[in-house]
Amino acid sequence: MATKHEVKRYKANLSDELHSAALYETLANVEKDETRKQVYHDLAQSEHSHAQTWADKLRANGVEPKGEGRALKTRLMKGLVRLFGADFVLPTLAAAEYADRNKYQGQQDAGRMSADERHHAAVVQALARDGDAHLPPGARIAAAESWHKGAASGNDLRAAVLGANDGLVSNFCLIMGVAGAGTGNKAILLTGLAGLIAGACSMALGEWLSVTNARELASTQIAKEAEEIDEQPEAEEHELALIYRAKGLDANEAKRVASQMMRDKDKALDTLTREELGLDPAELGGNPWSAAGVSFCLFSAGAIFPVMPFLWTHGVSAIVQCVVLSMLALASIGVFTSLFNGRSAGFSALRQIVIGLIAAAFTFGVGRLLGVSIS
Numbered sequence: 195m196a197t198k199h200e201v202k203r204y205k206a207n208l209s210d211e212l213h214s215a216a217l218y219e220t221l222a223n224v225e226k227d228e229t230r231k232q233v234y235h236d237l238a239q240s241e242h243s244h245a246q247t248w249a250d251k252l253r254a255n256g257v258e259p260k261g262e263g264r265a266l267k268t269r270l271m272k273g274l275v276r277l278f279g280a281d282f283v284l285p286t287l288a289a290a291e292y293a294d295r296n297k298y299q300g301q302q303d304a305g306r307m308s309a310d311e312r313h314h315a316a317v318v319q320a321l322a323r324d325g326d327a328h329l330p331p332g333a334r335i336a337a338a339e340s341w342h343k344g345a346a347s348g349n350d351l352r353a354a355v356l357g358a359n360d361g362l363v364s365n366f367c368l369i370m371g372v373a374g375a376g377t378g379n380k381a382i383l384l385t386g387l388a389g390l391i392a393g394a395c396s397m398a399l400g401e402w403l404s405v406t407n408a409r410e411l412a413s414t415q416i417a418k419e420a421e422e423i424d425e426q427p428e429a430e431e432h433e434l435a436l437i438y439r440a441k442g443l444d445a446n447e448a449k450r451v452a453s454q455m456m457r458d459k460d461k462a463l464d465t466l467t468r469e470e471l472g473l474d475p476a477e478l479g480g481n482p483w484s485a486a487g488v489s490f491c492l493f494s495a496g497a498i499f500p501v502m503p504f505l506w507t508h509g510v511s512a513i514v515q516c517v518v519l520s521m522l523a524l525a526s527i528g529v530f531t532s533l534f535n536g537r538s539a540g541f542s543a544l545r546q547i548v549i550g551l552i553a554a555a556f557t558f559g560v561g562r563l564l565g566v567s568i569s
């Protein structure tokens with residue numbers, strides 16, 4: 195018979211596999227491309243096979259397997275897929291698969307599952323990078339070999355959640371600090387709205403500067419690389435040959451491929467930009483104006499929650515409603531963070547609430563002390 199620890203591990207593994215299977219099935223249902231649809235079906239079937247293994251182990255130990263596990267997280271991810279499409283969640287899914295690729299490595303009873311999970315991580319990351327299909331052959335080679343580079347990178351969902359969290363926590367703490375000082379309802383409301391606008395503008399400006407500077411730096415580096423291709427083609431061809439040798443080609447084949455690549459300077463520049471500089475010429479960091487607008491909206495969306503109660507009530511009632519509404523918003527953000535932090539939705543929500551309340555209590559206390567000392 196298995197120990198309690200082993201049974202707990204079986205349950206966790208079963209929950210993970212059923213969560214993944216349900217998500218892949220949803221992706222298959224919304225996918226219009228037949229090839230990708232079949233890939234999702236195959237991944238779901240593989241996850242169901244893994245789940246069956248853990249379910250059988252539980253039954254062998256007198257434990258009846260239950261449901262999907264992580265039901266809230268599963269429903270949330272499935273809802274995001276249906277609402278925004280597969281591309282919106284693929285970066286998050288790819289990062290999660292990459293993080294879990296070795297989760298069975300130390301579990302001797304997992305059989306081939308460890309190899310399967312590493313394969314799943316590679317497949318999902320390839321799907322997430324499928325936009326590279328329009329690139330020239332040299333760039334596709336580079337992308338295919340460096341699939342793991344983007345696994346831990348940021349993505350739209352993560353940025354959206356963290357942006358809203360910044361607005362919520364900062365304005366919640368600001369309002370509680372002012373409320374602790376004993377100021378009137380109108381002053382608290384004005385402070386909250388001012389904090390919302392100031393914070394959103396600051397985030398937007400910071401994002402605009404960040405993206406603009408990144409684009410300018412990338413453009414300068416690419417221009418320098420293009421200049422080197424024109425002025426020192428032999429040296430750049432040698433660099434290309436070294437890149438292909440590092441990918442496993444023998445010296446003669448690497449030289450042949452590099453020589454062929456240099457006949458098309460655009461392809462050569464694309465490959466050198468990706469491999470030598472680590473840049474994507476097609477993106478260069480994105481559009482600074484859209485990034486600024488998104489940052490402004492996300493920060494505002496989070497910051498408005500603590501302010502809202504002061505629009506319709508005042509005094510202790512407004513403060514209590516502010517705390518309750520902020521706690522609900524913090525819990526929601528915690529649930530969303532569970533999609534990419536590997537923890538359960540309940541744990542993530544509770545942690546978010548506790549941290550937010552501690553920060554708000556601290557600023558409330560500081561406001562109370564300052565209010566008393568000033569008065």
